[in-house]
Amino acid sequence: xxxxxxxxxxxxxxxxxxxxxxxxxxxxxxxxxxxxxxxxxxxxxxxxxxxxxxxxxxxxxxxxxxxxxxxxxxxxxxxxxxxxxxxxxxxxxxxxxxxxxxxxxxxxxxxxxxxxxxxxxxxxxxxxxxxxxxxxxxxxxxxxxxxxxxxxxxxxxxxxxxxxxxxxxxxxxxxxxxxxxxxxxxxxxxxxxxxxxxxxxxxxxxxxxxxxxxxxxxxxxxxxxxxxxxxxxxxxxxxxxxxxxxxxxxxxxxxxxxxxxxxxxxxxxxxxxxxxxxxxxxxxxxxxxxxxxxxxxxxxxxxxxxxxxxxxxxxxxxxxxxxxxxxxxxxxxxxxxxxxxxxxxxxxxxxxxxxxxxxxxxxxxxxxxxxxxxxxxxxxxxxxxxxxxxxxxxxxxxxxxxxxxxxxxxxxxxxxxxxxxxxxxxxxxxxxxxxxxxxxxxxxxxxxxxxxxxxxxxxxxxxxxxxxxxxxxx
Amino acid sequence: xxxxxxxxxxxxxxxxxxxxxxxxxxxxxxxxxxxxxxxxxxxxxxxxxxxxxxxxxxxxxxxxxxxxxxxxxxxxxxxxxxxxxxxxxxxxxxxxxxxxxxxxxxxxxxxxxxxxxxxxxxxxxxxxxxxxxxxxxxxxxxxxxxxxx
Numbered sequence: 001x002x003x004x005x006x007x008x009x010x011x012x013x014x015x016x017x018x019x020x021x022x023x024x025x026x027x028x029x030x031x032x033x034x035x036x037x038x039x040x041x042x043x044x045x046x047x048x049x050x051x052x053x054x055x056x057x058x059x060x061x062x063x064x065x066x067x068x069x070x071x072x073x074x075x076x077x078x079x080x081x082x083x084x085x086x087x088x089x090x091x092x093x094x095x096x097x098x099x100x101x102x103x104x105x106x107x108x109x110x111x112x113x114x115x116x117x118x119x120x121x122x123x124x125x126x127x128x129x130x131x132x133x134x135x136x137x138x139x140x141x142x143x144x145x146x147x148x149x150x151x152x153x154x155x156x157x158x159x160x161x162x163x164x165x166x167x168x169x170x171x172x173x174x175x176x177x178x179x180x181x182x183x184x185x186x187x188x189x190x191x192x193x194x195x196x197x198x199x200x201x202x203x204x205x206x207x208x209x210x211x212x213x214x215x216x217x218x219x220x221x222x223x224x225x226x227x228x229x230x231x232x233x234x235x236x237x238x239x240x241x242x243x244x245x246x247x248x249x250x251x252x253x254x255x256x257x258x259x260x261x262x263x264x265x266x267x268x269x270x271x272x273x274x275x276x277x278x279x280x281x282x283x284x285x286x287x288x289x290x291x292x293x294x295x296x297x298x299x300x301x302x303x304x305x306x307x308x309x310x311x312x313x314x315x316x317x318x319x320x321x322x323x324x325x326x327x328x329x330x331x332x333x334x335x336x337x338x339x340x341x342x343x344x345x346x347x348x349x350x351x352x353x354x355x356x357x358x359x360x361x362x363x364x365x366x367x368x369x370x371x372x373x374x375x376x377x378x379x380x381x382x383x384x385x386x387x388x389x390x391x392x393x394x395x396x397x398x399x400x401x402x403x404x405x406x407x408x409x410x411x412x413x414x415x416x417x418x419x420x421x422x423x424x425x426x427x428x429x430x431x432x433x434x435x436x437x438x439x440x441x442x443x444x445x446x447x448x449x450x451x452x453x454x455x456x457x458x459x460x461x462x463x464x465x466x467x468x469x470x471x472x473x474x
Numbered sequence: 475x476x477x478x479x480x481x482x483x484x485x486x487x488x489x490x491x492x493x494x495x496x497x498x499x500x501x502x503x504x505x506x507x508x509x510x511x512x513x514x515x516x517x518x519x520x521x522x523x524x525x526x527x528x529x530x531x532x533x534x535x536x537x538x539x540x541x542x543x544x545x546x547x548x549x550x551x552x553x554x555x556x557x558x559x560x561x562x563x564x565x566x567x568x569x570x571x572x573x574x575x576x577x578x579x580x581x582x583x584x585x586x587x588x589x590x591x592x593x594x595x596x597x598x599x600x601x602x603x604x605x606x607x608x609x610x611x612x613x614x615x616x617x618x619x620x621x622x623x
Contacts, residue, residue: 060492111524130524131571134578142579149525 019433020271021416029420032413034405034437036274046395051080051369051386056166058382058397064107067100067155068375070168071237072382075371077170079258080386082365088355089172094237095347096158096168097373098340101236102192103151104376105293105333105340108441109199110144113330116438117206121213121431140202143195147337150185150192154344157181172359179354186348193307193341200311200334210327216418217436218326218411221246222288223279224295225403227257227374232301234308234339236374243279243289244299246323248316252281257372260381260398276405277398288406291378292440293332298323303335305342311335326411329439364390375400377441401442411436480513481534483621484584486526488519489541495593495606499539502591502610502617511622522567530572531580537617538569538586541593541606549613551620554586589617 018035042061049057055073059066071093078085115128118136127135134141157177159167167174177185207214224246227239241255241263255263267276267284278287289295297303303312312335315322322328347353364386371382378400385394415436419429487503489496500518507516517529522538530536538554556577557570567575569588577583591613594603602610 131575131578134575138579145524145527145579149528152525 019412019437021412021420021433023420027421029413029417032409032416033269033271034274034409034412035272043395043397046392049392051077051364051384051390051392052170054382054384054392054395055168055170059166061397065100065104065375065377067096067159068373068380069382071097071373072371072375072380074168074170075373076369076382076384077371079369079371080364080366080384080390081170081360081362083171083360083362085172085360086355086357088176088352089358089360090237091347091350091352092158092173092176092358093168095177095344095353096155096173097236098344098347099151099154099158101151101374101376102337102340102344103148103155104441105337106144106148106151108376109330109333109337110140110147112438112441113435114140114144114199116431116435117203117210117330121435122428125431137202140195140199143191143198147192147195150188151340153188154185157185169359171361174359176355176358177353182348182353185344189341189345189348193338196334196337196341197307200331200338203331203334204314212418213432213435214321214325214327216415216432217439218407218414219321219324220410220414221324222290222407223251223282224298224323225279225289225291226296226299226379227372228296228300229304230254233304234296234300234302234312236296241372241379242299246320248298248323250299251279257379257381258370260370260372260383264398264403266398266402272405274405275402277403278406285406288410289403290326290407291400291403292329292376293336294326294329295378296374297332297335303339305339305346307342308335308339311338326407326436326439329441333441364388377401378403401440404440404442408437408440408442411439481585483514483535483537484529484533485514485516485537485539485617486519486522486530487516487539488522490520492598492600494595494597494599494601495603496541496596497600498541498591498593498602498606498610501602501607502539502589502614505610505614506617513622522569522572524567524572524575526567527572527575528580530584530586531576531582533584535585535587535621536573537589537621539589539591539613539617541596542590543593543596545590545592547592548609549589549591549616551587551589551613551616554588556583556586587620589613 020033020035021029022031024030042058046054046057055070058069058073061069111130115133119128119132130141223243225241225243227235228242229235229239241257242253243251245251252263263280264277265280265284267278269276278284279289280287297312297315303309315331315335367386369384373380380400381398383396384392387393412433415433419426419432485503485506487499489499491497491500503516503518506514554569554573556574569586573583573586591609593606
């Protein structure tokens, strides 16, 4: 008799999801599905809107990573206008994205994942949050809060507000940084670096404690995809697409993001509004690939900054596990924060960030535009087709969390297989399924363009749909 | 001898301005900001986040201003005590928790108030219902009477 475990909803991720775990007649886990049950329809209702409005509209997809949508959207807009944006505009957009990566990674690590790590996966869920973290490690909690604040301050300084800033536009940006803002940002960097280095040291010391989780949190070979600079350096704004496998071998390289459809298929499954992208040459579902910080660390040859280069080298020295376990997303996130801080510091000495030449203006010169950038959770694509008036005829948003969908399903199945050996849901399994899932920092608002709130429910169902065991939280 | 001074007040107006009356908190904060009162600082947010704990710890008085759906009164101001009675909280927190976090991590919990204004229309869109606008004006008078006079 086949049985099914349902976790509904999953907590401490951005959005609303449900997980079904299928058991076979022997009570062994057979498969896992990650369902996203909400739909918002951005791709459809954007049709007919001017491409110049798309940044403002699509930024509303998500309150956590609106900046990522802004950047991918205006890059698509640049293509439609067929303009080369001023150097100052590219640098300022890069600065904005570095602030976004910093604040989002800080939220994910310090507010969402650190409580699991410091308090233990089996500690009381009511205390496994930033307040529990504050009691366990006051300095780390305070530093984490300030780190996220720092990223948000950069966004606010450039965009005028932390959430949904309307500062970037097709052709460039709407203004430079002021000297006062630059000096403020520069002055805060040393403290932010100290917090990040402390967290990295702490995290690296926990690998032995969490060996079981390292081995079971999505520990399998797959492809990894992300943007990389022409010389192989870590990239977050420009560059070309690269696919590597878990052995570090380059599978496909130097792919202009405008050719993404040649390499990425988008499968739709009936049980979820979340699409399941895959690497086309390997087909579905064998073309499973992962995106995001772990992918970017693995596929780039260097981070391009001294401290982060050293950390990346150490990461890669950890052997095969470093390129297979999704537990290392947490590790990679911290290395990326360090890299962002170093790059921000370097940019503060660049006079272009104060330049008054920050925008190119033009009308519609091409009817198609594809913008790609690295969002905190992975590569983000905005693909627009417009008419001669610049009105959107077709819109496709390919989101990082969707690209991790197949890997998240496999991660949940792996954790469940490790912890479930019978008809009961063992204590601890639920926490680890959630935490394993959370390693990807999934953003369901983005990936389905959906939103929601959630407590947690797990159901064990037999083949007839009868609930034989249920656990509820929240 | 140090001279006594009037307490500084931080106004945090929060809510989603694209959900009509849910934006009454930001609306009130904007009005108060326009007064340019030397003791008032304002902050507008979609929701309460842990990053607010530090600025809260740096003020003498904090007033959280929020919309509410169900209420027997049109507007209400009540004192808030530090409290961590409910987790988890990641990018959304309650006033009690933020005041507690300010004390725990940054060493000071100011006197804290929550001013709530009953809303009528929380549908998608911008701008407040006329009735809610009227309540906002009255709520500002209450706040000013309690804290600025």
